[in-house]
Amino acid sequence: GGDEKNSTENKSASDAGKEIRVGVAGPFTGAIAETGTTIKNAVLLAEEQINQAGGINGKQVKLDLQDDKADPKEAAAVANKFASDKSILAVVGHYTSSTTLAGAPIYNRVGLPHIGIGCTSPAITSAGPYTYRVLTSDAYDGEYVANWMIEEGFKNIAVAYENDDYGKGLADVFKAKIESLNGKVVAMEPYNLGETKDFSAILTKFKAAKPDSLFIAGQYNEAAMLLKQGKGIGFKLPVFGSNGLYSDALIKLGGADVEGLKCVGSFHQSAPSQEAKDFIAAYKAKYNQEPDIWAAYAYDAANILFAAIKNGGEDREKINEYLTTLKDFKGATGVTTFDENGDCMKEPLKLVIQNGKFELYIK
Amino acid sequence: MNILKVLDIDSVTIRFGGLEAIRDVSFAVDEGELLAIIGPNGAGKTTIFNAMTGIYRPTQGNILFKGQLINGLKPNQLVLKGIARTFQNIRLFSALTVLENVMVGWQCRSREGLWGALAGGKRVAVNRVEAINQCREYIEMVGLADLMEELATNLPYGKQRLLEIARALATGCNLLLLDEPAAGMNALEREELISLIRHISKNLRKTIILIEHDINLVMNISERIVVLDHGEKIAEGTPGEIRTNQKVIEAYLGSEDPLEQEVV
Amino acid sequence: MLELKNVMVNYGVIPALKSISFKVEEGEIVTLIGANGAGKSTILKAICGLIKLKGGAITYQGDTISGMGAHLIIRRGISQVPEGRGIFANLTVEENLGLGAYVRKDKAEINRNLKVVYDRFPRLFERRKQVGGTLSGGEQQMLAIGRALMAAPKLLLLDEPSMGLAPLVVKEIFKIIKEINQTGTTILLVEQNARMALSVANRGYVMETGQIISHGTARELRDNEDVKKAYLGH
Amino acid sequence: MDVFFQQLVNGLTVGSLYALIALGYTMVYGILKIINFAHGDILMIGTFIGLVLVMNFHLAFVPALLLAMFITALMGILVERLAYRPVRAADKLIALLSALGVSIFLVNFAQLVWGTETHPFPVNISGEPIILGEVHIGTLQIWALGVSLLLMVGLHFFVNHTKMGVAMRATSFNVDYARLMGINVDNIISITFAIGSALAAAAGILIGVYYDAVYPVMGYSAGLKAFTAAVLGGIGSIPGAMLGGLLLGVLENEGAAYLSSGYKDAIAFALLIIILLIKPTGLMGRREQQKV
């Protein structure tokens, strides 16, 4: 639910002009609430920073946080709530591809611009003119990891994927790329986010297919369980993953069993840019912990919207016009440019888990 | 030979697992007759009712109703053919009123159906009025007129038995099976019951088969008696014959004078 | 031994017992007769603590038992054969009988008692492994009485024990009631078959719509014209 | 064939855990005729209790397991007192709703206390897996199977061969008649809940350790599966619950290996429906003989 001190329950007409209201939709409870929490932390940080700097056009920014529980139906309800509240100028969110796709038609119907923060499904490319995202599409990432694995010399690859927009989209792109590079996907098994806990069937099938490496297209929770259960039945291989795995929670849950795992992401503590350094420092100061990638994306999304409101105008349509032409926005996750579909173009980082930490991968 | 028989039980055997509840029993009932089945507890009386009403299927043998084989038909199909019953352990629709209980019995004669219900209209309403009036007549007949709107569950035991009879009659049956209708009734109520059964038999011209342990009542109203013991038929005849049948006395009545009931 | 004083019971808002008072002395057979729905079964349920009283009190051997949990009342030596027999349909005949002796601890005595019951009802012995639910009505009644006897009660409450029984068995049951009484068990008997009930009882109470309308010795009641007309038939 | 045997082992492991949970459903159902929808959530709380005992109180695994079973048993009794006893006389569906209320409450309670995230259950039951050909049988699997079988056999004996067990079955048939036998029905019901909850806690902890994951909604799927297992075996029947659990575990694991892992649960449910249509009271359910 919305944090009481930040969401404004009673907004009378007179208030509406005095403050700038932006919606934030994320999985604050439910299966991936941990991610929701870092998103919440990051946007609240962005809010605090902009208000300390005098707000936008002299007005204070007020975020309205709504919980979509990573559930598309809830997402539609949240989208409806934002869409019908005229004082909401733009929205940060949603997080997953499914929730973004559920909300997008509603936002697009009323012309409310929104920036997705974790949704990487290729389907979002064509979700509508008011839909944006701060991270690259799976079509891009999947091919990137496929290239990487072939470069590392792997040929027979098993794929475990989360059975939804995110995982399936990624796995499909990945498989096509591997095959075009003369590699082989020897087994491909789906599991359900937040539901599957027993990976023994999947692992047994993998084992029988005799792969030389494993690619996981999904989230950290399942990846940790998969690898831990794999150890139990004697299944241990080099593992690559998508950006969904890039979370410290993976290491917390997986412990020694995720050591050596490689994945992609576009933000890292030791990233060179000044924006990233500043963000990490501020986040640490406020919350006394390291931000993860989703915090960085959420932070960037919020700041892009603040910039759009400032430079475009306090009007949904004007904000959207600004966003369509956004170019080279420098943020914690690198340089963001939106293409004509609202898709993001930026180069991911290669990462590896070493000694219980994500490190930049250097061959 | 079967032309006049309403019901013909032809060498019926009913088994439950290893237990033979009914073994090779045959008897027949004539149109308009009032037949009683008596016998010790567990003799198989209720079981044979259950077979006649489609609740059990005979393991062997045939049951014919008006010359037609009815083995294996379902209870509701048998009601449409004209067989209705009451239960030894009363089974009313307890949350429905007396009138509604009887109307449920009447349903199998209703031509309204689902479409009629959805369409509504004057004709449907007229039909319903007619149904209600007929059901009220049955209720008056069994003497529950002043309890028409009472919930069945609130009726005393004896009146519940009467309601079961009204409900069975409402199906428009011509063979009525009564399983211990007098159980739980006091002397006064029993007398009223006797005249009710006579009325149904004589004036409504229904064929009746009756199971009862009240020997007075049985001897009083039945025209013929079938006696079962341990699943077998041990005697058949008029009340006079049965009263003096040595086998029946040994198995069931217990002394020469069944009316003698004092113990001390 | 047992005394009810101004006992009142309601089902919802409807009164089922309106100030009932009566006594049962040690060693007696007392019968309650009355039309359907008079409240006879309700009295038995109230004695055993299955329903709460709305007013009045029940004392047993000098102690007030109304308001106690049913299991505590049963432990004091009261046993009931409920209306409708109350057989555990999912348990075998033997298990049913065993439960009758649930509150007793003396194994040997229980086994002796079991033999007595089987002797009295050989039919039960034949069916001792059959589940109670498949017994015929009469067999179930025998089982219910047998089970109550397994408790070796001081006070036995019988609710219409003759219902649905063949004449032969009815006689047998009344004989047994008499015998049980002679071995020292006090009996409160509810019956529709008033003629039979009054033939074994010492005293009787006649009930109508939740009230006791008359009482007296069995002989007095048998000779009472009103009782004769309503409950004894001719 | 390796896949087959590996899945058989995996299936038996989960199956024995399903069975353990199913017993709780079956016992409560047997006695109150309600499907205790909160059972899975009691399992979840029991698991968290076990986790707290291990992590915060540094108990060893077995003492933690036993103590968690005990605490959860008390919690089962409490839930029965507060949420089920007041509606015992009402329609069975009402009790079902009360159970759902408890279920929702417990899940959200756990989310507030322990957060929504998945916690690992770091218990070191060390020992090398037994390796037969390509088939691995983990120490944990042996534990899970062993503990569940032990508890089940104990329960079976208790219900069928003790006076309390017969009293339990009598109460399950009719509460008033049981009272007339001098049975303290309230106690019997409390004991039933206590046993069911303790078994659930045991199953939950074993599941938590086996998957190395404890999380507030873990009771939902475990509960659904176990409930299915209970019905498959014949609800109310204790051997049925065991058989149902094992069968369900094995079938869905083999189904997942040879058909599709996505349809794994669908296979289990389709089988359930088919079995029920052939044998309407489940595999070992005794038909409640209803004479008319």
Added chain:
Amino acid sequence: MEHLARFTLNYRNKAVSLVFMILLALIPLFIANDYYIHVLITLGLFIILSLSLNLVSGYTGQLSIGHAAFYGIGAYVTALLMLKLNLSFLVAIPIGGLVTAFFGLLLGLPTMRLAGDYLAIVTLGFGEIVRLVLLNWDKVTRGPMGLPGIPAPELGSYVFMSKIPYYYTVFIIVLITVATMRRIVNSGFGLSLIAISQDELAAEAVGINTLRCKIISFIISAFFAGIAGGFFAVYISFVSPDSFTFMDSIMVLEMVVLGGLASIPGSIIGAVVLGLIPEILRFMAEYRMLIFGALMVVIVIFKPDGFWSAKKRMRNAIMKDLAARKMIDTKTVSPRGEYIEGA
């Protein structure tokens, strides 16, 4: 409107109900807030769902805990028809209802052999299977990704843009559902259904074809749930398998039971109350569902017969209706307000 009103209302409370309906119809004029209208539309959907389940579980007494499957089938069929065949919602939703009705028939068949909790588990299994098929048959359903972008309904050149046309659509569907359910349960057929729920064997023994009645009630129930699903798909413009889970089935059952089994006003009240509580508790944030759970326990303890008083339950209103139309005698009225035949 007048005709619809007559079709919907029973004769006795005609005036009161008519006023009430007019008020409901005017709501969008008073409340401009889209969020409130969204909540009202959702309540409308809940009402249709609970009324439809009430027929099977309340009146016919067949416990069903897989009702969300019907809702889901209706939603997916409607969505696919609109997305793939570009059918108008006016055609797609009824077809969705009919397809769902067919599944109702399928689910009704097991009642031939199963009753009570065993039937319940079959309905649960059915619900899960439907959900898993929606999840895994990705060539058609797009699996967990769901079907986004269901086009907004069009009536000629009028396109549904705001919430108000949706409100009126669901309002009309609710009225039709109430009217149909009323006619069904207050008929001889409805009486048979109640009889079946009370004692199936006795019902069969007095000539009721119980299997046929049960199957018909499943078919009708499924049809209306399917319609609700279709409307949901159109309204939210997105369907995915996790909108039709076991918990959704349970929620509907809860509405029926808490409202008061076998009662039309009960089901409506149940849907409204249970639909509103979580919305009202929204301000409590994290504590919302905790309180909701506790509240449920408290409600059932203090209102074990549901919100709608027990005395009005299980009643068939044939008599009341005829009496009101002066077609049967109504000289005496019993203290409970029911008609007793005039002496």
